[in-house]
Amino acid sequence: MTRGFFIVTLIWTLYFTACNQNSPSSSPENSAEVIAGKETSDPLPSWNDGKIKQVLIGYVEEVTDTQSNNFIPVADRIATFDNDGTLWSEQPIYIQFYFAMDRVKAMAADHPEWKNQQPFKAVLENDMGELMKQGEKGLLQIVMTTHAGMTTDEFETVVSDWISIAQHPVKKRVFTELVYQPMLELIAYLKANDFKVFIVSGGGIEFMRPWTESVYGIPKDQVIGSSIKTQYDFNNGNPVLRRLAEIDLIDDKEGKPVGINRYIGRKPVFVAGNSDGDLQMMRWADSNTLKSFKLFVHHTDSIREWAYDRESHVGTFNEALDEAKAKSWMFVDMKNDWKIIYPFEKN
């Protein structure tokens, strides 16, 4: 190694090490790969070589090139990712639903009356058929009972404790293991190119925030989700926020552009989703005067994950599927475009 080459290498190493320390961390297992990849290797190693990988990299290279007509200033590099079905699995039912069920069971000792009271009885008896009969009203009752009535600190502790040990009933894995490795790489790749990455999910904001930093490298203030109202209580000098049984924002469908405007204040240029719930967010990005990228994750892999779209009750992908095709938005075909689905499949 020549002295000159050594110095250049040292400078680059310091450059990346320093900058990486200053920004909220990328997913640890991917950042090094991607950052090195920016110059020398593959930023999306779990993606098969093919059209979607090519257009993703082509887009990022184009909009970060100051010489390009489609150059996007750093402040406008806003990326929004749906969560359920886009960053982690959502079948056979949303993970937050398992959380709510487990909470009902954990709280049942203090509520002996639930043994004879719907919708709680159905949950305690694992009677999903009866639970579905309770309809939206019953589900809302379960959500509010398990998500409201405590302080924000208490709820965060409950979520953190649960997510650290609860397992997926089919995959027999801790839920946070069921994130998509190729999407972790995409998030890290966008961050390395100065995109500010947000989650915009129909799921509960306070259900996600306790673990998004460690799992996705996305800080709490870049997580947008459905929420309930809170109320400040001075509490004799130990101030708390109490979670009220009152909806604040339903961050789904028409609520996604509303949530994006509320929290971010500008239109995204990069959007990823997987269902009809993401259609309005896609249209919102599509109306950006800056060049935008609309990516749908299409669940096509019945072996490694699940295969579903138009007919599924969870993650229904029907109207948005037609519109995405008509408008030539982009698709990930999970079966054919991804080498692996989950991080634990590596090696």
Place this chain on the structure above:
Amino acid sequence: MTRGFFIVTLIWTLYFTACNQNSPSSSPENSAEVIAGKETSDPLPSWNDGKIKQVLIGYVEEVTDTQSNNFIPVADRIATFDNDGTLWSEQPIYIQFYFAMDRVKAMAADHPEWKNQQPFKAVLENDMGELMKQGEKGLLQIVMTTHAGMTTDEFETVVSDWISIAQHPVKKRVFTELVYQPMLELIAYLKANDFKVFIVSGGGIEFMRPWTESVYGIPKDQVIGSSIKTQYDFNNGNPVLRRLAEIDLIDDKEGKPVGINRYIGRKPVFVAGNSDGDLQMMRWADSNTLKSFKLFVHHTDSIREWAYDRESHVGTFNEALDEAKAKSWMFVDMKNDWKIIYPFEKN
């Protein structure tokens, strides 16, 4: 200059240049000073040497020192700044109030009936006495008339156009010139030490976002304020968000911890404010288990700015003043602690 020293200098220059490009920019006029200052010079040049400057720097150095018992991890370095009276002047009345007045006058051509209809008549006749008689209901009517009923894009354009030319009636300066130079330096200093800096203001979120990036170096998604609801409209393929005449959040007093939780999801460690409207935010930070810093800007300079506290209708500083003293929170005495107030006083 030795070769070794040259290399070290080159590395440091690249380090800071590179990292600065990656993060949302600091206020241009301060960042270089502060970044150089981190190693060699004064990070707060417009602050007189004295106790408050010393404890500010002492706090930042302590909580960023990995060897300190009070070390704060980067993810927890959340700083929240009030805006009116903390980052820019708020006398004789909030700047957003001038905006609303000017909007009524600009819209009056389309509303001939306002000549005889309160509270608009009072505004058009510059009759502040009559306007005050209209009370809260009248003011709310003016706010909703001037802030709702258009799309978010339209409102942003209106604010941007107004803020670029409207002048303060007393200071005869464009309003964005009336920001406090020492606070710009403090924001840049905190950012250089990996604090994530947010505005948490009782003012309108969409009134601030169009200019906070260029004036404070604080991006739109790090601005929290009072808000009205919006509604998504597909609008025949040109989606818009319509601003509704309905309150979403009053981000003042008890609303500040609520807003902080909604947007940031964690308690701040550094808080700056100037009035009773900031008391709950101060208490919220004070309840952080991490070492926190509570800073009040005390308006004591009747010559260069304004002098007011307990008796003022704008920026009332009474209950919070007592509590801050009792709890040994920190004060800036504007008259004695700041060399200059506004950036235009430099040289």
